[in-house]
Each structure stands twice: as C-alpha cells, then as structure tokens.
Amino acid sequence: MSLRRKLLLVALCTLALPVAGWLYVRQMETLLREGQVQALTASARALARSLLVSGAALPAGGEGWYVQRAETPITVDGYGDDWAPLTPWSQPLGTHAKLLLAEDADGFYLYAQVRAVRRVRADAGDANALQADHLVLSLERDGQRRRYLLASAAPGPFAARVLDPPAAGFPDSLSGQWQEDGSGYRVELRLPREAAFDRLGVGVHDGGAADADPLGVDSRPLWRYSAALAQELSLLAPDGTRARLLAPPGWVLARSGRLAGTGADGAQPGWFAALVYRSLLARRLEDAQPWTDDAPRLDLPEIARARAGEPAAVWRAGETRGSVVLAVAAPVGPPDELHGVLLLEQASRTVPLLANRALLGLLLTSFGVLLVAGLILLAFATRLSMRLGRLRDAAERAQQADGRLDGLFAKGRFPMSEAPDELGDLARSFERLFEAVGGYTDYLRTLASKLSHELNTPLAIVKSSLDNLEHALASRDALPAEARPYLDRARDGVARLGTLVRAMSEASRMERAIAAAEAEDVDLREVVRGCAEAYRPLAGARRLECALPEAPLTLHCAPELVAQALDKLFDNALSFTPPDGWLRLSLRARDGGAEIELANQGPPLPAAMQGRLFDSLVSLRDKATPGDAPHLGLGLYVVRLVAERHGGAAAARNLEDGGGVAFILFLRGLPRQRLA
Structure with missing residues (x-):
C-alpha cells in the first residue's frame, strides 16, 4: 500500500468524530424523551386524581358488558353481516x-354466537325448554x-318466554x-329504546350439560361511551394532548382533545429528515396502528401495567410525518378499587427537530473537519x-551497473541532504554511502592498470633471471635433463602472467575508448x-542466417562500437557452435531503440552462470592446455560496456x-551533444 493510501486510511480514522457525535445526539435525544415522559406522567397522575375527587361518573370495579355505537x-335477521365492523371487539360469553352489544337511535341490539356441534332443540314455551339449548337474558x-328464556326448535323468528313477574x-x-x-x-334481538336497565345478565346453556344451572346468568354492569365523561376530560386534560378514559379491560368510555403535531416553531420536517430521525436517532418506536382513535377497545401492555397500579409510558410513531407520540397510561384509583x-x-415534533438539527450541524462540522484533515494529510x-x-x-541514477557514479556529486550534494528532518538524515546517509562506494569503485576500476604497471617490472626481472639462469647452466653443461621441464613450466607461467597483465591494461584502455567514442546517425541495417558478410568466411561449413527489417x-x-560488440558475440558463438551447426543474426526495432540478437546452435548455458556472463574475467570455455594463450573472458564484458554506453x-x-543460446544486445542510442 502506498504512503498516500496509508495516510488516507489514517485520515478516515477521523470518522470516529461523527460517530461519537452521533452517539452523543442519541443520548441527548434519550434525555429529552425521559424529561417528556416524567412531565406527561405527572400530568396523567394529576388528571386521574382530579377525576376521582371531582365525582365523575366513573365505572365501578370488576367486569362489565361494553355497548358499542352502531x-x-x-337488521335483526340472525346473520352477522351487519355486525362485521364490530366483530373484532366481540366479548367472550362463557x-x-x-x-x-350495540345501540343506536332505534334501540338496543344483542347478537350472540354459540359454538355447538351437538344440538338439543326446543321452543321457549316447551316444557323441556330448560333441558334444551337455550339462552337466559336478565335485565336489571x-x-x-326480569329474566327471559330464549330458545327455538328451528331457525327463524322466536318469542322469548318471560321467567319473572312484570316490572316497571x-x-x-x-x-x-x-x-x-x-x-x-x-x-339476534332488539330491545326497545324505552327499556331502562343498567345491568345485563346473559347465560348460555348446553342441553347436554346436566350439572349446570339452566337459569344461571353472567350479570355485569353496562359500559358505554359517555359524553359527560368526555366533557369532564376536556376540561381537565392539558392542552395539546389527547386523553382517553378506559374501563379496566380497556374499553373506551370517554375521549377528548386531539394530537397537535407541530413543533415549537411550527416547522414540519421533510421526508428525508423524518427518515434520518427514524433510522439513526430514534429509539425503538411502537407501531401506531394499535393506538388508533377509532377502536372501542385498546389491548396494550401499557394498559395491563396500569391496571396493576403502575404507570407506564411508551413512544410510538405519530400519525403525521416526522412526529412521534408519547403515551402514558395511569391507573384511576388504587389497584384494589x-x-x-x-x-x-x-404528539411532538420538537424532539425530532432538535435531534435532527443537532445531528445535521454535527455532521456538517465533522465532515468539514474530516475534509480539511484529509486534504492536509x-x-x-x-x-x-x-x-x-x-x-x-x-539513488537509481547515482550508480551505474559497473559501480561507477554518473557525476551526481560533481554537480552538488545529494538531493535534500540539507533538509533538517528525517529525510535529510536519510539523504545524508545516502550521500556518505555513495561517497564510500564511489571511492571504492574508483579504486577497483583503476586497480587493473595499477597492477599491470606494478607487475611489469617484477615479471621482467623474473623472465630475465630465468633466461640468464638457463644460459649460465647451458654454457657450463650443468643443466640436468630432469630440471628442463621445471624451467619450461616457469617460463610458461611467466608468459601467462605477462598476458594477464597486458589484458588488464587493454581492458582499462578499452573502457576509456568506449567512453570517448563519438556518435552519429547510422542505419543499423x-x-x-x-x-x-564479414563473418561468412569465418563460419566455414556452419550456416549463417541474417534477418533485417525492411x-x-x-x-x-x-x-x-556496435561492430566491435558484434565481433565479440560472433567470436563467442562460433567457439560453441558445432562444425555443421547454424548461427542466426537478426535486427529489429523495440521500445524506441534497436535489438540485435545472435543465436547459435550449441550447448545451453548453465543456470548458475547466466547472471555472470557479462562480467569481467568470466569464461565458459575449456581451460587452455599448457603453452596455449589463456582465455580471459573479456569479450562479453566489452559487449556489456557497449550496450550500457548506448x-x-x-x-x-x-x-x-x-x-x-541467444545473446541479445539492446541499444537506445547515445545522447546528442548540444552546441553551446
């Protein structure tokens, strides 16, 4: 990974700032909610106590039958089609x-649905009516x-039997x-509007159950929506709230007010702000559907907790966009009464608006800081x-392949060596390193010429001493026959040393000659x-091919220099090519330069020597026999010098x-000299 990417990754760590701010805004939103919960809970407790002391017509404790508004x-026909809107809130009977139960301006309606797989039928006026399937209705x-027996031996209209004496x-x-x-x-039946009763008893009896009381009823008070209680609530409830008084099982007895969803400044958040609040800031919100105002009964966990005597609060989604609703359920009276x-x-948009504004300001500030920090980094x-x-x-330009410096320090010090920071220290270390390498390279480069100069005199002394020794012994006839081979070997060693010394001198002169060569525009073809053409006579029976571009x-x-390098390559290839083998010389353009390749038939290169072929004094040819001139391995070294010079x-x-084997010579060309 590059340095810029690493620093960019470090800059991304500043994203922890908006994350921490987001957590802070969530905590702030939680604190605002808790404050509202405490305030609304106190209002609910006060309103519940006010209802008790004001003498409002509150329902008595226990169970009751709730009468819905139709x-x-x-239509009284025994079918439940007309009751479909009220069916979700049916009350269990047995x-x-x-x-x-329902009522309207025309009267009071009762609809009972009984599950019975086995039937015992009788009319209400029959003697065995109490042993058949029947209902007992009690008005109190x-x-x-006054009780009434409801039974029928067949589907259709029926007439109830009165079980008690007449009563006004x-x-x-x-x-x-x-x-x-x-x-x-x-x-299904309808009672006239004139019937005045405040308790209703209903009993369902199975004709096959002999142990049950055939006249028993479940008598309960009647609960219905009260306009008087609604008026009382409207006078006591705080502004901007919706109050509902519920019977202990959750039936709505009175309601007042409506939810006011505007914020403190009347602003309404857009859909995006509402989405941000719901997704990033708001804690879990309950669904608004169970809290609908149209339901005659609310069956919610908060109401069950309030029945146990403990106030409960919950946050839910509001009916309008971007609003939330806080609902508090408080008991009216002690748990035993x-x-x-x-x-x-x-309803409140204040909390979402404040949280959204705080988050937006924080995000803008954080991303601004992040952007500036990222740009700086x-x-x-x-x-x-x-x-x-x-x-x-x-560093790459300072030293050539042969270890020589390219004159970098002749133009001044190493780049950035004057900088006072850590890079300056590194540059100064490079400078000292290259100075030491340059001095050592110059010493090695001139070592051959120095050795050749220093060895010439000792070699001449040894050679002349051997000549004088041989002449003195021969003149006296004192040279033993067994000493002659040793004397010849000494002469051969001195000759080989002389050849090596001359070769080192020639290599030094060759480097200077290659460096001083003048360039011109030439068609390499x-x-x-x-x-x-010059190599064909030298190839003899070997086949030489030449491939040139058009x-x-x-x-x-x-x-x-190019011809000299080709001569060295050809001499090297010819020595390894069998007498009936082939050689192939080709030229082609490549990468803004030229590539010359000389391939020959012969043994492959050893893997260990492929990286050292073009070094000085390296050779793969067989060792020369005594008396032969040694092969010094300077040919391919000259090829490398010519290639690097170009x-x-x-x-x-x-x-x-x-x-x-194929030898490749890649040339880019010599730099053109500019006229001053």
Whole structure:
C-alpha cells in the first residue's frame, strides 16, 4: 500500500468524530424523551386524581358488558353481516360463545354466537325448554330484574318466554331471530329504546350439560361511551394532548382533545429528515396502528401495567410525518378499587427537530473537519511521496551497473541532504554511502592498470633471471635433463602472467575508448549486414542466417562500437557452435531503440552462470592446455560496456527447444551533444 493510501486510511480514522457525535445526539435525544415522559406522567397522575375527587361518573370495579355505537343500521335477521365492523371487539360469553352489544337511535341490539356441534332443540314455551339449548337474558335496574328464556326448535323468528313477574320499565315480551349452521347457532334481538336497565345478565346453556344451572346468568354492569365523561376530560386534560378514559379491560368510555403535531416553531420536517430521525436517532418506536382513535377497545401492555397500579409510558410513531407520540397510561384509583385507566397522549415534533438539527450541524462540522484533515494529510503525503521519489530517483541514477557514479556529486550534494528532518538524515546517509562506494569503485576500476604497471617490472626481472639462469647452466653443461621441464613450466607461467597483465591494461584502455567514442546517425541495417558478410568466411561449413527489417532503422550511435560488440558475440558463438551447426543474426526495432540478437546452435548455458556472463574475467570455455594463450573472458564484458554506453543492456538466454543460446544486445542510442 502506498504512503498516500496509508495516510488516507489514517485520515478516515477521523470518522470516529461523527460517530461519537452521533452517539452523543442519541443520548441527548434519550434525555429529552425521559424529561417528556416524567412531565406527561405527572400530568396523567394529576388528571386521574382530579377525576376521582371531582365525582365523575366513573365505572365501578370488576367486569362489565361494553355497548358499542352502531354506525350503520342493524337488521335483526340472525346473520352477522351487519355486525362485521364490530366483530373484532366481540366479548367472550362463557367458554364457547361470543357476545356483541350495540345501540343506536332505534334501540338496543344483542347478537350472540354459540359454538355447538351437538344440538338439543326446543321452543321457549316447551316444557323441556330448560333441558334444551337455550339462552337466559336478565335485565336489571335498581335491584329489580326480569329474566327471559330464549330458545327455538328451528331457525327463524322466536318469542322469548318471560321467567319473572312484570316490572316497571322492563318489556313484557321479547322476540328475535334464531339461525343455525354446522358450527352452532346465532341469536339476534332488539330491545326497545324505552327499556331502562343498567345491568345485563346473559347465560348460555348446553342441553347436554346436566350439572349446570339452566337459569344461571353472567350479570355485569353496562359500559358505554359517555359524553359527560368526555366533557369532564376536556376540561381537565392539558392542552395539546389527547386523553382517553378506559374501563379496566380497556374499553373506551370517554375521549377528548386531539394530537397537535407541530413543533415549537411550527416547522414540519421533510421526508428525508423524518427518515434520518427514524433510522439513526430514534429509539425503538411502537407501531401506531394499535393506538388508533377509532377502536372501542385498546389491548396494550401499557394498559395491563396500569391496571396493576403502575404507570407506564411508551413512544410510538405519530400519525403525521416526522412526529412521534408519547403515551402514558395511569391507573384511576388504587389497584384494589380500580375505576379505570387514563391514557394520555402527546404528539411532538420538537424532539425530532432538535435531534435532527443537532445531528445535521454535527455532521456538517465533522465532515468539514474530516475534509480539511484529509486534504492536509493528502498534501503532506503527496509532498512526502515526491521527496521520497526524488531520493529513489537519485539513488537509481547515482550508480551505474559497473559501480561507477554518473557525476551526481560533481554537480552538488545529494538531493535534500540539507533538509533538517528525517529525510535529510536519510539523504545524508545516502550521500556518505555513495561517497564510500564511489571511492571504492574508483579504486577497483583503476586497480587493473595499477597492477599491470606494478607487475611489469617484477615479471621482467623474473623472465630475465630465468633466461640468464638457463644460459649460465647451458654454457657450463650443468643443466640436468630432469630440471628442463621445471624451467619450461616457469617460463610458461611467466608468459601467462605477462598476458594477464597486458589484458588488464587493454581492458582499462578499452573502457576509456568506449567512453570517448563519438556518435552519429547510422542505419543499423547496414552495420549488421556488413558484419554478417564479414563473418561468412569465418563460419566455414556452419550456416549463417541474417534477418533485417525492411524499413531503415536509424540510431544515433557509435557504429564502430556496435561492430566491435558484434565481433565479440560472433567470436563467442562460433567457439560453441558445432562444425555443421547454424548461427542466426537478426535486427529489429523495440521500445524506441534497436535489438540485435545472435543465436547459435550449441550447448545451453548453465543456470548458475547466466547472471555472470557479462562480467569481467568470466569464461565458459575449456581451460587452455599448457603453452596455449589463456582465455580471459573479456569479450562479453566489452559487449556489456557497449550496450550500457548506448543506454541499453546485454542479456543471454537459452532457446526454447534447448538446442542453443541467444545473446541479445539492446541499444537506445547515445545522447546528442548540444552546441553551446
């Protein structure tokens, strides 16, 4: 990973700032919520106590039958189609029946649905009516009651049998509709509006149950929505809240007010702000559907907690965009004398607006700081990368392949060696290193010429001493025959040492000659073609091929150096090519320069020697026999010097089929000299 990317990664760590701010805003939003919960809970408690002391007509404790308001006309036919809107809030009656009660301007309606797989049928007037499937209806008021037996032997209209003496305010007869199907039977009837009763008892009896009381009823007070209680709530409830008084099981007895969803400044957040609040800031919100204002009964966990005597609060989604609603349920009365549950709701956009604004300001500030920090780090990383690149380029240019320096220090000190920071220390270390390497390289480069100069005199003394020794012994006839081979070996060793000394001197002169060669624009095709024609007589029976490009290949170079390098390559290839083998010389353009390849048939290169072929005094030829001139391995070294002088390189590789070797000379050209 590059330095700039690493610093960019470090800059991204500043993202912890907006994350910490986001957590802070969430905590702030939680604190605002808790403050509102405490305030609304106190209001609910105060309102519940006010209802108790004001003498409002609160429901008594225990169970009751809730009478719903019939919004659509109900036809008494024994079928439940008219009751469909009210069916979700049916009340259990016994273990296998449901009861629905409703009223409108025309009267009071009762609809009972009983599940019974096995039926015992009889009419209400039959003697065995109490042993058949039947319902008992009890109307009660001020300690008086009147009971009615509801039974029918067949589907259709029925007439109830009165079980008690006449009483004022109670009807003398009842009629209704009885319908049956495979799952059981349904009873529907209407009581006249004039019937005055405040308690209702209903009993469902199975004709097959002999141990049950055939006249038993479940008598409960009637609960219904009260306009008087609603008026009382509207006078006591705080502004901007919706209050609902519930019976202990959750039936709505009164409601007042409505949810006011505007914020402190009347602003309304957009859909994006609402989405941000719901997704990033708001704690879990309950669904708004169970809290609908149209439901006659609310069955919620908060109401169950309030029935146990403990106020409960919950945050839910509001009905309008971007709003939240706080609902508090408080008990009305102590748990042992519970009269109901007070539900107080307050809609608020203030909390979302404040949280959104705080988050937006924090994000803008954080991302601004992040952007500035990122730009600063990017600029710093770019400058640092450029300075490191200068050091790298200077280090790569400072030393050539043969260890010589390219005159970098002749123009001044190493780049950035004057800098006072750590890069300056590194540059100064490079400078000292290259100075030491340059001095050692100069010493090694001149060592050959120094050795050749210093060894010439000792070698001449040894050679003359051997000559004088041989002449003195021969003149006296004192040279033993067995000493002659030792004397010849000494002469041969001195000759070999002389050859090595001369070769080292020639190598030094050759380096200077290559460095001083003058360049010109030359068509390399003519140079390679001329060399190939000169090599054909030397190849003998060997086959020599020459492949040249059709278009001219002009290069600014020293043609005599190129020819000299080709001579060395050809001499090397010829020594390894069998007498009936082949050689192939080719020229082609490559990468803004030229590539000359000389391939020959012969043994492959050893893997251990491929990287050292072009070094000085390295040879793969067989060791010379005594008396022969030694092979010094300077030919390929000259090829490398010529290639580097032309800005290229020399390389060698084995052919793909393993039948030979190819030597490649890549030339870019000599730099053109500018006229002052």
